Amino acid sequence: MINFNVPPCAEKAYDYIRECVKNQKICGDGPFTKMCSRWIEEKTGTAKCLLTTSCTHATEMAALLLPDLEPGDEIIMPSFNFVSAADAFVLRGAVPVFVDIRPDTMNIDENLIEVAVTKRTKAIVPVHYAGVSCEMDAIMDIARRHGLAVVEDAAQGVMASYRGQALGTMGDYGCFSFHETKNYSMGEGGALLIRDESNVERAEIIREKGTNRSKYYRGQIDKYTWIDQGSSYLPSDMNAAYLYAQLERAEEINEARLACWNRYYGNLMSLAESGRIELPGVPEGCVHNAHMFYIKAADLEERTALIDWLKEKNGIHAVFHYIPLHTAPAGKKFGRFHGEDQYTTRESERLLRLPMYFGLELEQVDYICDTVKRFYE
Numbered sequence: 519m520i521n522f523n524v525p526p527c528a529e530k531a532y533d534y535i536r537e538c539v540k541n542q543k544i545c546g547d548g549p550f551t552k553m554c555s556r557w558i559e560e561k562t563g564t565a566k567c568l569l570t571t572s573c574t575h576a577t578e579m580a581a582l583l584l585p586d587l588e589p590g591d592e593i594i595m596p597s598f599n600f601v602s603a604a605d606a607f608v609l610r611g612a613v614p615v616f617v618d619i620r621p622d623t624m625n626i627d628e629n630l631i632e633v634a635v636t637k638r639t640k641a642i643v644p645v646h647y648a649g650v651s652c653e654m655d656a657i658m659d660i661a662r663r664h665g666l667a668v669v670e671d672a673a674q675g676v677m678a679s680y681r682g683q684a685l686g687t688m689g690d691y692g693c694f695s696f697h698e699t700k701n702y703s704m705g706e707g708g709a710l711l712i713r714d715e716s717n718v719e720r721a722e723i724i725r726e727k728g729t730n731r732s733k734y735y736r737g738q739i740d741k742y743t744w745i746d747q748g749s750s751y752l753p754s755d756m757n758a759a760y761l762y763a764q765l766e767r768a769e770e771i772n773e774a775r776l777a778c779w780n781r782y783y784g785n786l787m788s789l790a791e792s793g794r795i796e797l798p799g800v801p802e803g804c805v806h807n808a809h810m811f812y813i814k815a816a817d818l819e820e821r822t823a824l825i826d827w828l829k830e831k832n833g834i835h836a837v838f839h840y841i842p843l844h845t846a847p848a849g850k851k852f853g854r855f856h857g858e859d860q861y862t863t864r865e866s867e868r869l870l871r872l873p874m875y876f877g878l879e880l881e882q883v884d885y886i887c888d889t890v891k892r893f894y895e
């Protein structure tokens with residue numbers, strides 16, 4: 519059996535977690551949280567990184583940080599996404615306005631954003647699907663011209679870039695995920711990247727239950743108090759310890775994943791050339807991180823048959839992905855789709871993700887590709 523995902527782990531995690539326990543430093547913002555945040559700041563060049571309990575929570579923080587977001591305000595995002603970004607804004611009473619995706623990358627179609635902007639639009643939420651960047655130059659230009667915030671859902675984008683800039687650092691806020699299905703993991707966890715220094719103080723307050731405890735810990739004030747709205751968004755240092763062991767080996771993990779991705783791409787090229795399947799697109803200027811390897815079958819029926827063939831006959835666990843949000847009960851209730859759904863539903867029904875994780879071997883990739891090819895013979 520080849521699993522679809524195996525949570526990433528670096529051996530040092532055992533030592534680091536032991537250290538937390540031995541030193542009785544297990545709560546939030548301990549030494550490992552600091553080391554992870556500093557690593558992300560140095561690696562990405564963001565002004566500030568705050569480790570969070572999830573990417574969903576990082577997005578919730580971003581929603582709380584948007585200036586004067588009011589019920590009924592609109593947030594433009596793709597419907598082909600996980601529920602987190604929509605939820606974070608729905609919790610504020612805002613309306614997700616879904617626009618169509620580009621079929622080559624499954625990312626929001628940058629050419630459909632501007633026509634969806636209304637007087638009530640407050641932000642754009644691009645999702646970098648599979649660690650392949652959205653067209654950020656075009657998106658930032660629209661945001662600037664209309665005075666909109668940009669919150670990047672970079673859950674899948676750690677170690678990926680767009681024209682030399684790390685994903686998550688171009689918008690006002692960027693959200694990373696360290697869930698066990700992502701390239702780097704702490705079980706459950708994430709990070710909020712803050713581009714502008716001026717937004718850091720309020721973010722620290724929101725993350726610490728609306729108090730100025732972060733300032734207190736730094737010795738900048740001698741007692742802390744409740745000064746704004748907030749919640750508890752900081753993870754235990756034991757989770758950060760688990761993550762830090764992988765961040766130390768981030769280059770190695772990234773290269774191992776890319777080797778698998780390239781092997782898939784090369785092996786399956788012939789099937790794509792004969793028109794049987796489609797392979798993922800990586801536009802110029804995008805450096806991806808091999809978060810995912812997907813192919814597209816002809817349609818839903820063929821994809822279902824291929825998933826069965828891989829799993830039942832050959833022990834390979836391959837999976838489909840998002841059901842478009844605008845077709846879900848909550849999506850219908852809280853959001854709306856702007857324009858025509860030309861690609862979102864159709865392409866999501868064709869997409870099939872093949873096994874991808876740190877530790878997957880090239881021989882296994884070869885076996886998976888041969889099995890896909892036998893299906894089409």
Ligand SMILES: *Cc1c(COP(=O)(O)O)cnc(C)c1O
Pocket residue numbers: 571572573574575599600602603645671673674694695696697706707708
């Ligand atoms: C995984 C994922 C999330 C959610 O991350 P959590 O850390 O589980 O909250 C959000 N958006 C995208 C695109 C994701 O892939």
